[in-house]
Amino acid sequence: MSKKKQKSMEELLEEALVPEEEQPYQVPENWVWVRLGNYLENHNGARVPVSAKDREKMKGNIPYYGASGVIDYVNDWTHNGKFVLIAEDGANLISRSKPISFLAEGKIWVNNHAHILKGKCGTPEEYVCYYINSISLHNYVTGTAQPKLTQKNLNKIQIPVAPLDEQKRIAEKIERLFAKIDEAKRLIEEVKESFELRQSAILDKVFKGQLGTNDPNEKSILETSNDIKEKDLIPKEEQPYEIPENWVWVLFKKVVRNITNGKKQIPQKHYQESGMLPVVDQGQKLISGYTDNLELRFSGELPVIIFGDHTKCIKWVDFDFVQGADGTKILKPLELIYPKYLYYLLKVVNLPDKGYSRHFKYLKDTPLPIAPLSEQKRIAEKVDSLLSKLETEKEMVLEVEQKLGLLKQSILNKAFRGELGTNNPTDEHAIELLKEVLKSKKSFMYELIQ
DSSP: OOOOOOOOHHHHHHHHBOOGGGOSSOOOTTOEEEEHHHHSEEOGGGOOOOOHHHHGGGEEEEEEEETTEEEEEESOOSEEEEEEEEEOBSTHHHHOSSOSEEEEEEEEEEOTTEEEEEOSTTOOHHHHHHHHHHSOOTTTOBOSSSOBOOHHHHHHOEEEEOOHHHHHHHHHHHHHHHHHHHHHHHHHHHHHHHHHHHHHHHHHHHTTTOSSOOOTTSOOHHHHOSSOOGGGBOOGGGOSSOOOTTOEEEEHHHHEEEOOOTTSEEOGGGOBSSOSEEEEOSSSSSOOEEEOOGGGBOOSOSOEEEEETTTOOEEEEOSOOEEESTTEEEEEEOTTSOHHHHHHHHHHOOOOOOTTSOOHHHHHTOEEEEOOHHHHHHHHHHHHHHHHHHHHHHHHHHHHHHHHHHHHHHHHHHHTTTOSSOOOTTSOOHHHHHHHHHHHHHHHHHHHHO
């Protein structure tokens, strides 16, 4: 049988190089556009899928890779070296919620849901990995119910190949810049966590009379209101902690009314995505849905406070709304309590966690520290101001966090256009590197067919 004729270097270059009219964008003169399949070595042939049941029998410390990274550890390996793994299938090819390309080094086991590529002639796998994560694969992925990147389409992906030294410089600089961004994100997470602590610290001081707003000459609500009597006060020996002398401790049920109307509730299954009135229930979101049923509108005086009987959520509502279904309690304080003061007070009340059981029965018997009415108003205004400043800071931090995410993509976009400040026009032209790669792949294929 006659041997297959070997292609000349000119023919191999013609197959590998992307024609100028098809190139996505301009790159430095000593770079070339190449099709991925002609530039990298594919090691898919050694992949072996193993079911979860069978993996239970081969537990070890060798990473077992799938489309999105390590999914298990086994006691054997299919590949040994440094590789670029690229997801072959799965929704992440479209959503890109996680990187679709990642590095794997050492002894590894890879199943049939990830492509396995290796650089030739010194090509750094990091360069390829960063590039794949920087581009859209929309034109290469097939299927919608089960997106798939076939090996045929993988080979068609166009990649800008820089001179070898430049590839290394690019990969190293991206790594350095990304490390700084990741450190900035870590610090941002710490700042975000501190917001909750700072809010708790503010509210903790507030209801101990330590906000610097209390006037000891003001009369207590026992002296200024007819709604509570001496017998309603909690004895000093039963009070949870010390408060100013003109404050009093009373039980929740003595000063707050439950004005929930069981006949004007809307079941969750009837919530709409939009409508004339918002629905407020015991869920985490302030507004859980909408309705056009105006007859269900809350008809009492606003503002009110919503308490989640199952969730313990506390909400401030000063707009027209419809009450959500079971578990939503509508609360209104007596006139001796300023509504916003009560709202902030309930935010720090410590109720037992009974899961999805009801908690209102515990709230009713909770002791509350009540300041003079004028002090309540000052406290509410001061807390509004402090928390507003805190929220502004939080929004600024979130904006910075979002910009950091975009910064990574900007770095990648510049890197593969030769705009990262690392390109050296005197480097040997990348065509020479490509020739070395093609020569190497040619020798490899020649050995396979002998």
